Every structure is written in C-alpha cells, then in structure tokens.
Amino acid sequence: MGAERTAVIGVGQTRHVSARHDVSIAGLVREAAQEALDDAGLDWGDIDAVVIGKAPDMFEGVVMPELYLADALGASGKPMIRVHTAGSVGGSTAIVAAKLVMAGIHERVLTVAFEKQSESNATWGLSVAMPFQAPLVAGAGGYFAPIIRAYIRRSGAPDYIGHLVSVKDRLNALRNPKAQLHLPDIDLKTVQESMLLWAPLRLLDVCPSSDGAMAMVIGSEQAAAAAPGPVAWIHGTAMRSEPTMFAGRDQVNPQAGKDCAADVYAQAGITNPREDFDCAEVYVPFSWYEPMWLENLGFCPEGDGWKLTEAGATAFDGDIPWNPSGGVLSSNPIGASGMIRFGEVAQQVRERAGDFQVPLKTGKALGHAYGGGSQFFSMWVVGNTKPES
C-alpha cells in the first residue's frame, strides 16, 4: 500500500479501579500519557500530534474532551483529533493515530483513551429516552443477552461455557497488577451462584465499571530506531461498521466483524489465526462473547467457538491464549478498553507483559475492539519483526 513502516514505541496505562477520586479526568489521562512518553524515552515537545478517544459523551458529561484536555496532553500548537466510535473507540483511536504515521504526515503521535465511569452511570447513559425510539431501559447487558441466547441455541453450547470464560479471565487478571478485579478465589461455582443480572448473564459474567486510561506513542521507522526499548511493528489495521438494526441482520456473527478480520489478516499475512498468532486481546465484556468472537474472527468454524473455550485452548497455557491480561471482564474503562487490547498485544510482542507474558513463537498478536450494538469493529495485528513493506 506504500505506507510507511510504523510501530508502537511507548505504552502506558493507569491502574484500573472502580473510582479514582484523587485525580481529575485530566490527571487520569495525563498519568497514562506520561508513562507512555517515559517508556518511549520522549518528552512532551517530541510529540507531533495527539489523537484522543472516549466513550459516548453522556457517559461522563464531557462533550469536548479534545478541548478540555489539550493542555493536559501538551497539545498546544499541535494537531489534536478526537475519535468517536462507541465502545470500539479505543481501537479506532489507535488506528487513526497509526495512520497519521503510516501516511508519512507525522513522526511521533501520542494516542490516549480514557473513561471515568465513577463520575456517572453508563447504564443510565445507554438508557436515555431518545425521541421516537423504543426505550432500551436495559443497559448493555439487557441489549446483548438476547443475542447470547440466540448463540447458545444456535450452537448447542452447554450453559456453563460463559462461566468458564468468567473464571479464566479473572485468573489471568491475577497476573496483571493494573487489572481492577483481583478475585483469587473465583471458580465455576462462585460464578454460577452470583446474582442473575440479565439472563443468562450473571454478575460475574459481566465486566466491572472502571476509571482508567491507556496511552501509546506511535512512531515512524526512524522514531522506532531511536526508541530506547523494543517496539511493536504494526502489520495491519482495519475498521468496519454496519447499521445497528436492519431486517435480517445477524447480530450473533456480524458481517462487519468477519470483513474486518479478513481485511486485517490479509494485510498481515495471517492465514490461520489460531496458529499464526501467539495470543489475542479481544473485547469480551460479557463472558459469552469469547466463543462468539472466536467464530466471528475465524479462529474456528462457526458453531465451534465454545469447544475451544471448553478445551482450554484460550487459557493462559492454551495453544492460543485470549486475554492473558484479564481482558475487559477484569477492567472496563469503556473508552479505553479497546486501546488496552491494542496496547496489551503490543506489550506481548515487545516481551514487556510481565507476569502475563506469553511465549513468542510467531511473534504476532491480534488486538480487537467492538462497539455500539456490535456495529463498529477495529482490529490491528502487531509483530516483533518489521513488516516487509
């Protein structure tokens, strides 16, 4: 495509918690950004542009974060762009930042995504009565529960499959000091006995509500050469969208997700994702979305996703670990959650994932985010070797 070779040269994130009352939103964002700059060995003046993302405005009542946060992110005299694609925004924000470098426009771009859920209530934000629309009054869980029910009936999956994911991701989170939920005693029984929130989803099948921020510095080949540590090369990026509601739409296995995966795999030379990746960080806010996305992303034939989960293929020591960081089920600062997926796979191929580092064989990993009513998808593939072109 003639794009410039581009890499993640710095990664930073806050510790994710249910409420950060000690900092302002600006302070939260700044913490992640400063860590990413330090990691890249850069100062504020070295950054050419800033790209910021957050979840829908009503979630916090911050309508223009690009305006409010310009000084906190050292954006004076520089381009600053805000990206907005609901829950997938963290991923698409990173992709917009990467494209500014791929296009040869900038050398070093700071990208940041955040959410401070403690300042509001996301379920309220999703339930506001909008003119002339059937009110959802259900929050995200109420929206996705019928789709999960359709998946279970369609695939014939046993009812405990979702709970297995809930346990696995929380056990992974024990290795991640920045994850919000640390539940050392979690097991199948604890999940099965937790409160039923949106049948078939129980409390422990659902992501927490978090305050947190994620940041990355994306750099050119030249910037990567000057970086003090290892970098994660970007081998492919893709975004797709589709309308939320139309007659005949398959929400269990959305076309936009399949198309997005096919696009990013083609760019990165991926022909068998289960074998070609060392791990994946995939947006799984409700446990059942692991088997559903295993199928949507082509890790197995349609209908077989739950078998991979049940066999332990996606476990930390499985053949294709999914969400070794603990995933969205362990920390969900909504606007940042997609970028955390993208950043965690960068850390994996940089061998900087600490106690949840997976062994590198192919040196490639997949970062994934989705948002809205499964209508926005963003994905990238990163690797520890320079892409050919």
Next chain:
Amino acid sequence: MTRFVENSIVFPYKRSLGPVIGAFMTGLTEQRILGIRSGDQVIVPPLEWDPQTGAELDPDGMVEVGPAGTVESWTWVPAPSEQHPLGHPFAFAFIRLDGASTPLLHAVDTGAPDALRVGARVAPRWRGSRVGHIGDIIAFVPGEQPEVDGPDSGPAEAPVTMMDYNASITYRNPVPPVLDRLREASRDQRIIGQRCPVCERVYSGGRGYCPIDAVELGEEQDVDLPHTGTITNFTIVTPVQYPGQTETEPFARVFVLLDGTDVILPYQPVVELPVGEVRVGKRVAAAWAPPNDDIDDAGAMGGAYGHLIGWIPSGEPDVEDPDLVNRIF
C-alpha cells in the same frame, strides 16, 4: 402544522477535582482566590499543566491573588437565562486579579453597562454559604473591598475534593406525521405498519422509510398489523439504580413476531406475564390502555406505540421453532 414535543436529558454527574483544582475550590470556601506559579507567571484560575509547554505544575506553588482586580474586557448580558449566574442584566468580564498574570472570567454586577469600562477596579461579592464552587463568588462588584452576602458560614470543614455537575438539556423535536398517525390509530386498537412498495417488506414503529430501498413511506403505504404473535427472544433486566431510574424489580422486554408477517416489535413490555414464565415460543396478544386514557407524549417519544401498552399471554400452546430465537430484528 408541525407538532413539537419536548425532551429533557438530566443527570447529576460528579467531578473529582484533583490536587490543583481541589485546592482552588477549598480556597474559595475560605474567601481566598488561588493561582499557580508557572515560571514567572501566576495562572488564575490555576491549571494542572502549563498550557504552553504541557509541563506539570507544582501544587505547592499555589499563591493567593486579589481579592481586587482590574477589568480587561467585558460583554453585557442584557437578558440572562436560568443558567446565567445572575437573574438581572450583568457583564461577563475578564478580570486580572492583583498578582495574577492571566485574567479570570466571571460576572460583574454593575446594574447598567454604562457603569463599566475597561480598567475598572472590582472586588468579589462572596456567598455567605460556600461549598467549593466557582459560584461561591456571586459576582464581582465595583471597588477594592470584598463583600459577603448574608451571614458567613465559614470555610469548608474538610478539603474540597469533589464537585456536583448537574447537567441538563431540554430540546424540542418535530413529530413526524407518521408517528401521529400511529398514535391516533392506537387509540382505536390498531397497530399500523408500513409496506415498502419496492421490496414489500413491512416495517413497524413508524420509521417512515425503507432503509434497504431508501424509499420514503407515506400514508398510502400504511397497513394494519395483526394483534397476536410469538415471543422470539427476550431480556430480563435486573435494574441498575441511578438517578431517575423508576424500575426496582427485574422486568422483561420481549421481541414479538407478529402472526403471518415478518415484522418484529422489539423491546416490548409484557402484561400479566411473570418474569419466570417469559420464554421463546410463548404466544401473546396485544394489551391496550382504555381509549380515553390520556397517554402522554411518552407514547410518541418512547416508541410510537401509544395505547399499545404491552403483550399478554394468549393461552395458546407454545410455538416450537428452532429459528425463532434468531429473530431479534
């Protein structure tokens, strides 16, 4: 003539203030206005980072300024709205407080615009009861001496770390004619759909166009839809509590496939159907409010179903069809 309905969105957000803004707000409760040092500048109101360089500013470098200052620029507000700080005409002004390098934006209360000029000296009129909010200063008034309005309740007992931010917006929407037709028809216990003349798909809910063929659907496309159907899928919601939430117990929303059609009514309430008995394949019939009941505009605002208040079990045997569950739209 186009009819309008009003919609309001209201939510009590919280803001955590952090070390710098928190200290500024705490200072206001003490009738002190604080700035922050950045090099040889004093920035007021204080910022956490230098706006030019992005460098972190040290909260220990906060200094008191004012209380009096000089008007650097101003604009007159002749007809204040509810959201303005004063209920009578006033000025918004840039006030450079003594000792500050940057101006503070606040209200100046002079009664009339001809009493104000660039270079005028002003001082704060403090609220007697202060909470740690920029509104603790009611306005600036001409002169050098600060004033307190009413009995002084003193400074905050503990440092101010949080602030309430009660956001609200009210706006008016034109009601599409098709929604009014649907609402009126619901009084006569009719469910109106619209058939696309190109693809012949039938849509519910008063969409007014076919999203596949991009064809506008008018009154001539209206068709009557049946009053019986089958639940294809559902969600049982355990309500999360937040300001404005009226639900306290788990409740159901169901997707109803209307008989003899391909039409799904999504997220429908149920009537006389306990949560535990909601299931895929259950047969239901429309439940109606009495025709003279006054269904407010929530009907139009909230889905255009008007007097159709939900779905009640019809008593027929369940439908056994493995594909039903896939019908969410």
